[in-house]
Each structure stands twice: as C-alpha cells, then as structure tokens.
Amino acid sequence: MGNGDGDTAATLLQRLHEHYRQHPVTGASGHSYISSEPRATASTPGLPFNLHVVDHIDNSLGEIEREVRALNPDAEPRPEQLDRAYDWYIKNTFNSSEADQQRRDTIIVRQRLEHAIEMGDTSVIRPHRCPACRRLGLFWENKSHRALCTYTPCRDENGVARRWTLAHLAYQYIAARKNVGHVSAT
Ligand SMILES: [Zn+2]
Numbered sequence: 050m051g052n053g054d055g056d057t058a059a060t061l062l063q064r065l066h067e068h069y070r071q072h073p074v075t076g077a078s079g080h081s082y083i084s085s086e087p088r089a090t091a092s093t094p095g096l097p098f099n100l101h102v103v104d105h106i107d108n109s110l111g112e113i114e115r116e117v118r119a120l121n122p123d124a125e126p127r128p129e130q131l132d133r134a135y136d137w138y139i140k141n142t143f144n145s146s147e148a149d150q151q152r153r154d155t156i157i158v159r160q161r162l163e164h165a166i167e168m169g170d171t172s173v174i175r176p177h178r179c180p181a182c183r184r185l186g187l188f189w190e191n192k193s194h195r196a197l198c199t200y201t202p203c204r205d206e207n208g209v210a211r212r213w214t215l216a217h218l219a220y221q222y223i224a225a226r227k228n229v230g231h232v233s234a235t
Pocket residue numbers: 179180181182183184198199200203211
C-alpha cells in the first residue's frame with residue numbers, strides 16, 4: 050500500500066503520530082529503541098520506527114506554528130488534533146499575500162513528501178519531474194536525503210548526477226500548478 054496522491058499531508062502526519070503512540074519509545078534515556086523486539090513494527094509493515102519520528106512531527110508542527118504566527122499573530126491556538134494543523138494553517142493565512150500563500154502551499158507539499166518518506170514510502174517522488182531535464186525518473190537517495198535524476202545525459206558539469214531537495218521539488222510543483230492556473234484563466 051503506497052501513499053499515493055490520495056494521502057494528504059494531514060493524513061500522513063496523523064498516521065505517523067498514531068504509529069508512534071502504538072510503539073512508544075522505551076529505554077533508560079527514553080531515546081533508545083530495542084531493534085530486536087519483533088513486534089515493534091509488525092502492525093505496520095514497511096514503517097521503519099525510530100525516534101526521528103518524534104522529532105520529525107515536532108519539527109513539522111513547529112514550522113507551521115512559526116509560519117502562522119509570523120503572518121497572523123492573532124491566530125487562535127493550533128488545534129490539538131494533529132491532522133487539523135494544516136487546515137488551521139490555511140485558514141489563518143487565507144488573506145495573506147499571494148507570495149505568502151504560495152510559500153504556504155509549497156511548505157505543505159514539502160511536508161507531505163517528508164511524512165511519506167519518513168514512513169519509508171519513497172514512491173511519492175515518482176510523479177515529480179527533474180527540475181533540470183523535466184523528465185520523470187527521479188530516484189530517492191537516502192544517503193543524501195535528495196531525489197536523484199537517473200537520466201544519464203542530465204548531469205552537472207562534473208558528470209555527477211543531479212540531486213534535488215524535497216523543498217526544491219515542492220517549490221517546482223506549486224509554481225507549475227500556479228502557471229497552469231494562469232493559463233486556464235485567460
Ligand atoms: Zn534530470
């Protein structure tokens with residue numbers, strides 16, 4: 050089961066959180082995980098559990114919180130329910146400038162990619178085109194935490210495959226969507 054286009058950033062964030070709650074961290078420091086525990090990930094195959102998930106959720110929500118406060122200091126408190134964070138973000142930046150809304154949409158797309166990859170689903174990269182050669186065929190590289198273009202002629206001046214951050218892919222995605230909108234509106 051992949052995280053196709055049907056799963057929103059909110060859904061994925063909630064799923065990450067539920068997984069963490071079902072498999073709480075144990076250990077002296079509160080930060081160790083007994084990897085030999087066979088049942089730890091049995092209920093959610095393919096979801097590599099580690100503490101990074103907790104930081105990941107905190108960082109994602111923290112980013113949303115900062116963005117909302119910067120644009121709308123009068124915003125009501127963020128909803129307790131995790132999967133409502135994005136609705137809260139959109140609602141409280143509804144009257145922001147077009148540039149700020151584009152930034153918001155880009156952040157949400159990027160976080161959606163991040164949540165999926167955090168759960169081991171790198172297939173979310175596939176619908177994205179390489180920003181340089183415009184081809185499909187990006188491949189997720191865990192080591193660099195970037196999407197790598199597998200098209201051989203698409204190399205930089207040193208002959209090295211191009212690698213793109215999720216932020217870059219999200220930016221391109223939202224910018225393209227905006228351009229399409231403009232074309233159809235005229
Ligand atoms: Zn390329």
